[in-house]
Amino acid sequence: MSSHAQGVKERVARGIARRYRRERNFRLAGLGAVLVGMAFLAFFFYTLIGNGYTAFLQTHILLEVELSESSIDPDGERDPQTLGRANYQGVIRNALMARFPQVEGRNDLRDLFALVSPGAGFELRNQVLANPELVGQTIRQWLVADDDVDMLVKGHMDRTAEESERRINDSQLGWIEQLEADGSVARHFNHRFFTSGDSRDPEMSGIWSAVVGSFFMLLVTLALSFPLGVATAIYLEEFAPKNRWTDLIEVNINNLAAVPSIVFGLLGLALFINFFGLPRSAPVVGGLVLTLMTLPVVIIAAxxxxxxxPPSIREAALGVGASKMQTIFHHVMPLALPGMLTGTIIGMARALGESAPLLMIGMVAFIVDVPESPLDPATALPVQVYLWADSPERAFVERTSAAILVLLAFLLVMNASAILLRKRFERRW
Amino acid sequence: MGKFSASFVACVSGLGAAFIVQFAHAQAARDYISIVGSSTVYPFSTVVAERFGRTTDFSTPKIESTGSGGGFKLFCSGAGVQYPDITNSSRRVRQSEIDECTRNGIAEVVEVKIGYDGIVLANFKGAPIYRLAREQIYLALAKDVPDSTGSGLIPNPYESWADIDAGLPDVRIEVLGPPPTSGTRDAFVELVMLAGCEAFPVIETLADDARDTACFTMREDGAFIEAGENDNLIVQKLEANPSALGIFGFSFLDQNQDKVQGSLIDGVAPEFDSIADGSYPVSRPLYSYVKKLHVGEIPGIEEFLAELTSEAAWGDFGYLSDRGLIPLPQTERRTVLEAVQGLENVTLSP
Structure with missing residues (x-):
């Protein structure tokens, strides 16, 4: 007997080192998995931020712009119509010629004019319209530089490369270096990136129309998927009898949550656009499609x-004479709400990052004007990323990364608020 | 509880009905031009649209990038505000598409040929420039090729460019190209593969179907890689892999002259001038098609066409040429302009 116990003890003692070792290895493997994941994430952020941070700055060129009355407002009446129609790009060209009087010949002048963005004239126009007193003055104005100049100044284009391999030729490079030498080239905060819509001139492009489009879409999605999802969940969970039909519904809901999102896009195209005749490219349709997509997620979470x-809450309420509806709305819902909201926010975050279903309903589109209602044509943030990634101009590379960073920031805020809600209000039993 | 769910359902369906009434209202008028179609024309069409939106009082047109075929499908599905006004295409409209349009009540379509686009076969700048003939490209990329005796077809045996011609570099054949859904792929197959394979007498002896298969089927053993529709991605992959060649539009070569170089095809380098005068063999015309019924209904279509066909846009030194579009010769521009101003119906020569 005792020799038997002795044997067991010995065997345990022999095994113990091995068991500790196994546990240590298992822990190390787990830690390794986390580290590998973190390394991927770090690499992802490193390349994104490395590529994207320069897009938040934009190169500007300082010029003396003469807003002479004769070229802008020949009538002298400061009529907004006349002011709006004046040739501001011509005014900027004159300023460039005044700065570099030695440049002559059509081709050289073309190269010189290419230093400043074609959008600069529109900005000057808006400035004059907002402040007509500027007419007749000569102002020192920071004008937005062309995207090729921007790439050169930011170091994305090699100055020492052969002329044929640069989009900026030698004479242009000379002018830029002259401007740099007297401090007339500077990088300023790129406010256009946050306030304007898409543009084919990278220096004039921004994400605002995409942000507004995404906002309208999420608004529609939230307004539909939260009430519908919660109502479905309450009915299925609290009222519906448990039978074959409710089982079938449950299986289908779980299935729908796993359906690829492009399928919802096809459904949206067939149903909302072709059958109901809703407009293409409208955030309303996008919102409806994303509702279909997020609904199962919301229902499952709710x-x-x-x-x-716990059932004791329901039983106590019923015990003191509350009706079933009172029980649910006065006692169960308040306790379940944080969890429902968390699920909804996570569903919305997924909807924000979705682009595939929007392809089918015409939201992969070039939208310059900022949408004013959910019925105006719009695009969404992930779609904007996709469109820029496919554009030939070099300067869109940094803008693509910057747009991804903005999208990630939104997702981070949404997911963080979901965690916050859960931490603050959720009760554990 | 029954009352609750009943009223809830009533609420939701009421809301839905209200929504739909509002949409129907919104559909009754559209104050912006709706454009769909080719992703190759997209970069050019969008520039025009942006200028148009800025310099006139009209809204900026909305442009979707759907591909040429997808564009015609949408364009021809009907007349009315819910259908697009203009579709872009990187190939000419087909008779079957015109028939489809006519069936759906679109009797007249105006064709605008806007310029040319070259397709290049490019590689990394640090590697030697390839000088290829179209027959050689065909031999490198087709699934089945004529055997050495010229009596029949065999599965493509070529591993390296030097296997095809001793004068070519001894580098493994590796070409990145667009998928079959792309207009660039269609044009490449037609202008390079077809032209290349017709140089072999054995192809002439085949029946029509077999000939098409022999000329159009790309090899699937890893020498030709479908790299997706994104041309920027192909440029990046070429940078990472100096021994590979990539197929993409001229505008991407134009923007990335410091990273990639275009191969000479039949002895001609892909340059602005050689594409414009037609000596570079792989170029294709780009088109916009306009629904005549919508002119006057949707505000700004005529003005948009005027902007598109202005010398400032499509001229020799227009802003579209800055983006890599190869302008039409001046005489052709004049012919197209007349047809556009007269809103003439498109006719396909038989």
Whole structure:
């Protein structure tokens, strides 16, 4: 007997080192998995930020712009119509010629004019319209530089490369270096990136129309998927009898949550656009499609949080004479709400990052004007990323990364608020 | 509880009905031009649209990039505000598409040929420039090729460019190209593969179907890699892999002269001038098609066409040429302009 116990003890003692070692290895493997994941994430952010941060700055060129009355407002009446129609790009060309009087010949002048963005004239126009007193003055104005100049100044284009391999030729390079020498080239905060819509001139392009489009779309999605999802969850969880039909519904909901999103896009195209005749490219349709996509997620989350409310709460309420509806709305819902909201926010975050279903309903489009209602044509943030990634101009590379960073920031805020909600309000039983 | 769900359902369906009434209202008028079609024409069409939106009082047109075929499908599905006004295409309209349009009540379509685009076969700047003939490209990329005796077809045996011609570099054949859905792929197959394979007498002896298969089927053993529709991605992959060649539009070569170089095809380098005068063999015309019924209904279509066909846009030194579009010769521009101003119906020569 005792020799038997002795044997067991010995065997345990022999095995113990091995068991500790196994546990240590298992832990190390787990830690390794986390580290590998973190390394991927770090690499992802490193390349994104490395490529994208320069897009938040934009090169400007300082010029003496003469807003002479004769060229802008020959009538002298400061009529907005006349002011709006004046040739501001011509005014900027004159300023460039005044700065570099030695440049002559059509081709050289063309190269010189190419230093300043074609959008600079529109900005000057808006400035004069907002402040007509400028007419007749000569102002020192920072004008937005062309995207090729911007790439050169930011170091994305090699100055020492052969002329044929640069999009900036030698004479242009000479002018830029002259401007740099007297401090007339500077990088300023790129406010256009946050306030304007898409543009084919990278220096004039921004994400604002995409942000507004995404906002309208999420608004529609939230307004539809939250009430519908919560109502479905309450009915299925609290009222519906458990039978074959509700089982079937449950299986289908779980299935729908796993359907690829492009399928919802096809459904949206067939149903909302072809059958109901809703406009293409409108955030309303995008919102409806994303509602279909997020609804199963919301229902599943809401049901799970209803299920986690202990039966004793319901029984106590029923015990003091509350009706079933009173029980649910006064006692169960308040306890389940944080979980429902968390699920909804996560569903919305997924909807924000979705681009595939929008392809089918015409939201992959070039939109300059900022949409004013959910019925105006619009695009969305991830779609903007896709469109820029496919554009030939070099300067769109940094803008693509910058747009991804903005999208990630939005996602981070949404997911963080979901965690915050859960931490603050969720009760554990 | 029954009352609650009933009223809830009533609420939701009421909301839905209200939404739909509002949409129907919104659909009754559209104050912006809707453009769909080719992703190759997209970069040019968007520039025109942006200028148009800025310099006139009209809204900026909305442009979707759907591909040429997808564009015609949408364009021809009907007349009315919910259908697009203009579709872009990197090939000419087909008779079947015109028939489809006519069936759906679109009797007249105006054709605008806007310029040319070259397709290049490029590689990394640090590697030697390739000088290829179209027959050689065909031999490198077709699934089945004529055997050495010229009596029949065999599965493509060529591993390296030097296997095809001793004068070519001894580098493994590796070409990145667009998928079959792309207009660039269609044009490449037609202008390079077809032209290349017709140089072999054995192809002439085949029946029509077999000939098409022999000329159009790309090899699937890894020498030809479908790299997706994104031309920028192909440029990046070429940078990472100096021994590979890539197929993409001239505008991407133009923007990345410091990273990639275009191969000479049949002895001609892909340059602005050689594409414009037609000596570079792989170029194709780009088109916009306009629904005549919508002119006057949707505000700004005529003005948009005027901007598109202005010398400042499509001229020899227009802003479209800055983006890599190869302008039409001046006489052709004049012919197209007349047809556009008269809103003439497109006719396909038989």
């Amino acid at each position: 049901r799970a949080s209803l299920m986690s409310v």
